[in-house]
Amino acid sequence: MELAVILKSLRRNKIGAVVIAVQIAVTLAILCNALFIIQQRLAASHRPSGVDEANIFRIKNQWVGDPKDLPARLRTDLDALRGLGGVVDAYATNSVPLSNGGDGEGLGRDPDRVEQTQLTAMYYGDEHALSTLGVKLIAGRNFQSDELVERDSYNQHLPPSAVIITRALAEKLFPHESPIGKPVYISFDKHAVPVVGVIDLLQVPWSSASGWGSRFFYNSILVPYRWSVPYSNYVLRTKPGQLAAVMKTAPKALIDLNRNRVIVSVEPLSVSRVESYKDDHGLAVILGTVCVALLLVTGFGIVGLTSYWVAQRRRQIGIRRALGASRQAIVRYFQMENLLIAASGTALGIALAIAANLWMVSSFEMQRLNPLYAFVGALAVLGLGQLAVLWPALRAASIPPALATRGV
Amino acid sequence: MFAYYLKLALRSLKRNVVLTVLMIAAIGVGIGASMTTVTIFRAMDADPVPEKSGQLFAPQIDNWGPTNKKVVTGDEEHLQDQITYTDAINLMNAHAAVRQSAMYVTALPLTPPNRDLLPFQAPARATYTDFFPMFQVPFLYGGPWSASDDTDRAYVAVITRDLNDRVFGGANSVGRTLNLDNHEYRVVGVLDRWQPLPKFYDLSTSKYGDAEQLYIPFSRAIEGHMESWESSNCAGDAGEPGWDGFVHSECVWMQFWVELPTPADVARYRAFLNNYAADQQRAGRFNWLPRTRLRDVKGWLVHWHAVSDEVRILVLVAFSFLFVCLLNAMGLMLAKIMNRAGDIGVRRALGANRGTIFGQCLMEAGVVGLAGGLVGLALTALGLAGVRLIVSPATARLTHLSPTDIAIALSLAVCATTLAGLYPTWRAAHVQPAWQLKAQ
Numbered sequence: 001m002e003l004a005v006i007l008k009s010l011r012r013n014k015i016g017a018v019v020i021a022v023q024i025a026v027t028l029a030i031l032c033n034a035l036f037i038i039q040q041r042l043a044a045s046h047r048p049s050g051v052d053e054a055n056i057f058r059i060k061n062q063w064v065g066d067p068k069d070l071p072a073r074l075r076t077d078l079d080a081l082r083g084l085g086g087v088v089d090a091y092a093t094n095s096v097p098l099s100n101g102g103d104g105e106g107l108g109r110d111p112d113r114v115e116q117t118q119l120t121a122m123y124y125g126d127e128h129a130l131s132t133l134g135v136k137l138i139a140g141r142n143f144q145s146d147e148l149v150e151r152d153s154y155n156q157h158l159p160p161s162a163v164i165i166t167r168a169l170a171e172k173l174f175p176h177e178s179p180i181g182k183p184v185y186i187s188f189d190k191h192a193v194p195v196v197g198v199i200d201l202l203q204v205p206w207s208s209a210s211g212w213g214s215r216f217f218y219n220s221i222l223v224p225y226r227w228s229v230p231y232s233n234y235v236l237r238t239k240p241g242q243l244a245a246v247m248k249t250a251p252k253a254l255i256d257l258n259r260n261r262v263i264v265s266v267e268p269l270s271v272s273r274v275e276s277y278k279d280d281h282g283l284a285v286i287l288g289t290v291c292v293a294l295l296l297v298t299g300f301g302i303v304g305l306t307s308y309w310v311a312q313r314r315r316q317i318g319i320r321r322a323l324g325a326s327r328q329a330i331v332r333y334f335q336m337e338n339l340l341i342a343a344s345g346t347a348l349g350i351a352l353a354i355a356a357n358l359w360m361v362s363s364f365e366m367q368r369l370n371p372l373y374a375f376v377g378a379l380a381v382l383g384l385g386q387l388a389v390l391w392p393a394l395r396a397a398s399i400p401p402a403l404a405t406r407g408v
Numbered sequence: 409m410f411a412y413y414l415k416l417a418l419r420s421l422k423r424n425v426v427l428t429v430l431m432i433a434a435i436g437v438g439i440g441a442s443m444t445t446v447t448i449f450r451a452m453d454a455d456p457v458p459e460k461s462g463q464l465f466a467p468q469i470d471n472w473g474p475t476n477k478k479v480v481t482g483d484e485e486h487l488q489d490q491i492t493y494t495d496a497i498n499l500m501n502a503h504a505a506v507r508q509s510a511m512y513v514t515a516l517p518l519t520p521p522n523r524d525l526l527p528f529q530a531p532a533r534a535t536y537t538d539f540f541p542m543f544q545v546p547f548l549y550g551g552p553w554s555a556s557d558d559t560d561r562a563y564v565a566v567i568t569r570d571l572n573d574r575v576f577g578g579a580n581s582v583g584r585t586l587n588l589d590n591h592e593y594r595v596v597g598v599l600d601r602w603q604p605l606p607k608f609y610d611l612s613t614s615k616y617g618d619a620e621q622l623y624i625p626f627s628r629a630i631e632g633h634m635e636s637w638e639s640s641n642c643a644g645d646a647g648e649p650g651w652d653g654f655v656h657s658e659c660v661w662m663q664f665w666v667e668l669p670t671p672a673d674v675a676r677y678r679a680f681l682n683n684y685a686a687d688q689q690r691a692g693r694f695n696w697l698p699r700t701r702l703r704d705v706k707g708w709l710v711h712w713h714a715v716s717d718e719v720r721i722l723v724l725v726a727f728s729f730l731f732v733c734l735l736n737a738m739g740l741m742l743a744k745i746m747n748r749a750g751d752i753g754v755r756r757a758l759g760a761n762r763g764t765i766f767g768q769c770l771m772e773a774g775v776v777g778l779a780g781g782l783v784g785l786a787l788t789a790l791g792l793a794g795v796r797l798i799v800s801p802a803t804a805r806l807t808h809l810s811p812t813d814i815a816i817a818l819s820l821a822v823c824a825t826t827l828a829g830l831y832p833t834w835r836a837a838h839v840q841p842a843w844q845l846k847a848q
Contacts, residue, residue, distance in 0.1 A: 030729060062515070064527050064589060065590030261517075282798040286722060286795065294732060301736035308746075
């Protein structure tokens with residue numbers, strides 16, 4: 001009975017109802033897509049790197065004057081760093097996770113079928129790499145010192161004598177067998193390299209949420225190269241709680257050994273993580289702010305329009321009260337009315353949300369909307385409508401029945 | 409009439425302060441959100457060399473072929489974004505454009521003249537003398553090095569104003585020497601402030617990041633075996649070991665720009681480029697159909713996605729939000745006008761025609777729009793300040809309001825609100841005076 005009355009009165013107020021419904025629809029479409037993007041960016045920024053981030057920092061070092069005794073200098077530096085108080089282990093490398101720069105190579109099982117290679121990140125390191133990074137060896141063994149090769153620049157493609165791969169890569173390349181001892185081929189090289197170990201988890205250096213690296217995020221390999229170049233990264237892992245102290249002593253120790261160098265930067269991995277995902281976090285915060293503002297605007301819009309309807313229908317409400325309608329019945333009337341409008345807005349909104357998402361999937365690097373977000377968003381806007389209508393509805397309920405008997 | 413309508417509008421707005429404030433707030437928030445994103449979008453989409461963007465071109469040459477390209481980049485279609493040393497040198501020697509320059513970024517340790525200070529790292533661009541006039545780089549002191557410095561692999565450098573301030577205390581340092589990686593370079597020029605955004609000529613690392621701090625001749629950098637500090641992409645045979653092997657490999661690691669002032673020059677250069685690629689194929693370097701491309705600055709920025717997907721999404725979200733805000737204001741305006749149907753009826757009865765009522769109500773919408781625009785501008789400034797706090801320094805560079813942005817904000821607010829006010833206004837103009845008067 002009441003429903004018919006509501007529909008009849010809505011018909012007289014078409015435009016107002018349509019305005020609210022469309023507002024709710026667009027609000028919902030934005031809300032669930034925004035929440036979905038926020039969730040994806042935050043989830044991406046929390047992907048584990050596989051290394052002991054809290055206790056690792058990196059020193060970027062550049063030698064002055066293109067010295068010819070780089071291997072010796074590297075050894076002296078590393079000996080000094082490993083001997084420092086509070087240091088668990090140290091090694092020199094081209095790149096570490098979250099550094100957003102490194103060596104990308106193809107890795108495959110057949111050198112003649114390059115199209116079947118997996119894109120990987122190649123990390124150089126010696127036998128101290130695993131213990132410095134704190135990654136877990138789950139099969140095979142670490143590098144041995146006789147496997148190490150001096151590698152002096154990007155340009156010399158010396159085949160490594162062994163390779164350690166991640167579990168993710170092992171599962172892709174060797175789905176049903178143990179990779180230990182099996183040959184693999186790096187990029188366009190025809191030399192077979194035996195897999196000697198498998199580590200649990202190690203992410204590639206390119207970390208931004210929508211970036212290139214996300215396509216092969218855990219396809220990392222370690223190769224036994226001594227990275228003897230005029231510029232390199234020293235990676236140090238400290239005992240828990242000693243990171244800040246060692247970050248001061250280590251650069252000083254290096255300068256004391258030899259002043260003829262540039263300590264380009266000293267950065268803990270935790271800071272690298274924050275910097276890597278800064279724009280992703282920024283996007284999440286901006287979208288979150290827009291969502292809150294959007295809900296407020298839509299909410300206040302409903303309050304405003306419903307208040308106007310109440311004011312317009314003061315006499316009718318008074319008459320209904322005089323004819324015996326209770327206060328609750330009046331409140332319920334406005335709640336039902338809003339629910340009807342909001343429900344039609346929600347239906348339209350879900351369609352809009354899906355359309356917007358499909359468009360973004362085709363235009364940007366974006367995944368399909370999880371239906372859960374549409375559901376949560378729908379509940380949110382329906383709840384918002386009920387909340388916004390409450391105050392005008394209560395005002396309506398407080399209209400005295402006596403109003404019916406008075407003139408305007 | 410205008411003043412009278414304005415007075416009426418203000419009076420009407422004062423009569424229902426709550427609704428007026430709600431409308432202005434809705435418009436303000438909508439404008440604030442959309443202008444915050446539009447400002448960033450416009451900065452990303454800006455033309456970094458407005459006077460010459462149509463005359464500067466980046467050539468691309470398909471030196472990898474379809475198979476290798478697919479393996480390395482997962483994409484058969486697009487040509488490599490950088491070029492090889494071999495092609496760079498060949499294109500330089502051909503002199504087929506008015507100006508041309510190959511370039512890449514490296515980093516050199518700089519030992520300050522005061523030996524008590526520690527050496528530091530200075531990002532450096534290896535390039536040719538044409539770089540400076542081609543990109544209209546402003547000089548504070550001195551000028552570019554000479555063409556003979558390029559051929560002589562001279563130890564000369566052009567430094568930025570910041571580096572000059574740091575090393576020489578801001579004095580005119582032309583003629584003084586700079587110790588770079590234990591070699592003495594003669595300073596020939598000091599740049600004035602120059603920061604093209606986006607950094608169109610080299611988008612491979614940070615599109616809005618810092619420009620390099622010094623410039624040295626390309627030939628000097630190659631002679632000194634200075635590696636690229638950015639991406640070197642290799643496909644196929646890695647070449648012989650060692651620097652010479654790398655330099656002559658098919659690895660792409662440099663940018664290349666040419667200046668072609670007229671459409672005829674462009675057509676000629678396109679033909680030259682195709683012939684060059686065909687010659688290389690004939691010489692046995694490629695065994696596929698050579699593809700080349702020549703893009704101007706605009707095309708290059710689009711190709712590199714200078715405007716990030718994130719910002720596109722934000723602009724979309726912000727404009728949908730503005731739409732909601734306008735609908736909101738429209739609903740409230742409708743309520744407000746219909747509340748005053750009696751008023752309007754009286755005015756109509758006293759002789760105001762529909763056009764008059766329409767104009768009066770539209771003025772009210774315009775005033776709300778302008779007020780909303782001003783609130784929106786304040787919120788935009790606040791929003792941009794907030795964005796600066798939470799994004800990377802490179803992105804933060806894009807968060808500055810220009811006078812054009814302000815004009816866009818205000819006109820967008822007034823136009824959009826007036827547009828939203830059209831329907832309520834139309835309804836107002838169609839109030840039946842007789843009916844209203846009777847109901848009273």
